[in-house]
Amino acid sequence: MALALLLPMAVAGETPCLATARVVPEEAFVGQQVLYILQIEQRRDVARARFQPPLSFPSMRSEWLPTVRLPDPNEGTRAYQERRALHPGHAGELLLPEVGLVCETPAESHRVRVPATSIRVRKIPEAARPADWNGVVGTLRLDWSLSTHRVALGETVRLSVRIEGPGTVWRVDPGIERMLAPTDADVFTLPPDEQRDKGRGFSVRVYHRYDVVPRREGKFVFPGLRVASFDPVEEHFEEHVLPDLTLHVTAGAEPTRVSEQARQTAVKQHGPPPEGASSPSGSSLLIAGIVLAAGLSGGIWLLRRRAPRPADPAKAAGHLLQEARGLLEEGDTANAASALARCLSCLKQSSTDPGDPFAAQAIDPRARELALLEQRLERARFSASPDDQVLHAIATELGVLCMSD
Numbered sequence: 001m002a003l004a005l006l007l008p009m010a011v012a013g014e015t016p017c018l019a020t021a022r023v024v025p026e027e028a029f030v031g032q033q034v035l036y037i038l039q040i041e042q043r044r045d046v047a048r049a050r051f052q053p054p055l056s057f058p059s060m061r062s063e064w065l066p067t068v069r070l071p072d073p074n075e076g077t078r079a080y081q082e083r084r085a086l087h088p089g090h091a092g093e094l095l096l097p098e099v100g101l102v103c104e105t106p107a108e109s110h111r112v113r114v115p116a117t118s119i120r121v122r123k124i125p126e127a128a129r130p131a132d133w134n135g136v137v138g139t140l141r142l143d144w145s146l147s148t149h150r151v152a153l154g155e156t157v158r159l160s161v162r163i164e165g166p167g168t169v170w171r172v173d174p175g176i177e178r179m180l181a182p183t184d185a186d187v188f189t190l191p192p193d194e195q196r197d198k199g200r201g202f203s204v205r206v207y208h209r210y211d212v213v214p215r216r217e218g219k220f221v222f223p224g225l226r227v228a229s230f231d232p233v234e235e236h237f238e239e240h241v242l243p244d245l246t247l248h249v250t251a252g253a254e255p256t257r258v259s260e261q262a263r264q265t266a267v268k269q270h271g272p273p274p275e276g277a278s279s280p281s282g283s284s285l286l287i288a289g290i291v292l293a294a295g296l297s298g299g300i301w302l303l304r305r306r307a308p309r310p311a312d313p314a315k316a317a318g319h320l321l322q323e324a325r326g327l328l329e330e331g332d333t334a335n336a337a338s339a340l341a342r343c344l345s346c347l348k349q350s351s352t353d354p355g356d357p358f359a360a361q362a363i364d365p366r367a368r369e370l371a372l373l374e375q376r377l378e379r380a381r382f383s384a385s386p387d388d389q390v391l392h393a394i395a396t397e398l399g400v401l402c403m404s405d
């Protein structure tokens with residue numbers, strides 16, 4: 001279907017402006033990116049050109065693209081393109097309203113009309129549609145990585161996922177927080193970072209970031225990330241698969257022995273130890289070992305002092321909330337925020353559909369409230385200076401949700 005709409009041509013100089021509109025490609029699938037191009041030629045004495053009414057595209061997602069300057073048709077006129085990236089929202093004949101372009105010169109004001117037209121949009125075929133397809137249309141580029149593949153227990157590792165595509169990649173949920181059991185690790189979702197590339201077309205890069213804190217030693221495997229998309233050119237579905245990521249968690253760093261060469265270097269830089277001072281071996285090492293053992297024993301005793309958390313997620317959430325409130329009273333905002341995050345994670349487990357929290361948000365107000373609380377908590381937790389008043393407010397709202405279970 002030809003969508004190029006040509007105005008009656010006029011000799012350059014008789015009218016201030018001429019305009020032509022077209023859409024590429026001429027036919028599209030739901031969610032496929034199409035390019036709307038309005039090519040304008042205007043006399044050099046045109047001081048201002050504006051749309052009246054403004055450009056609008058009902059039933060479509062629209063993204064502005066930079067204006068493209070074209071070679072001048074002749075000495076008296078100049079040419080350029082106004083462009084928009086469109087994503088049709090549903091199938092059928094979708095209307096492109098009339099375009100009105102007003103060109104103003106010192107002597108006159110002239111309005112150019114490009115009549116309304118429509119785009120034919122096709123449904124995505126249901127044959128061979130993957131069960132986990134979530135509406136992504138176009139070619140995708142995926143990548144993910146761990147900041148390190150070996151950490152000590154108690155340390156944090158950053159998992160990053162990069163997804164790039166023609167505009168519908170915001171629909172992709174990597175689901176990293178569902179890959180590990182809550183008893184294995186705490187997974188904290190950071191706000192995604194979205195970057196938009198507006199050049200010849202429109203593409204989006206979304207960076208999803210997760211902080212993973214292992215709760216036990218051993219080997220952790222993040223199963224290969226899979227994302228399905230529909231190729232509108234070849235008219236078939238594609239599955240993009242990333243390889244597994246493996247994380248090894250050890251008990252902690254092993255003590256290292258200072259070499260003789262390092263000791264001599266220290267003597268050269270700082271001089272010999274004072275007379276009568278003991279060497280870093282013998283009795284001083286014994287005393288240091290006793291102090292270290294006492295500290296570890298005290299830490300273990302404090303950890304064991306806490307009451308064991310019940311296996312039931314709702315009861316565990318109550319215990320974690322009580323722990324967070326106590327930490328807030330002590331002024332320990334960092335650990336309080338961590339306890340609140342674990343409390344919220346337990347409440348999410350007890351929601352109506354823990355296997356699909358995004359679907360639950362659409363029908364369960366409680367799930368939506370938990371998602372909003374999680375966003376507020378993550379912003380507060382990973383800010384430069386967490387606000388204890390914000391954490392107190394979140395704790396109060398979590399208390400109400402705990403009571404509703």
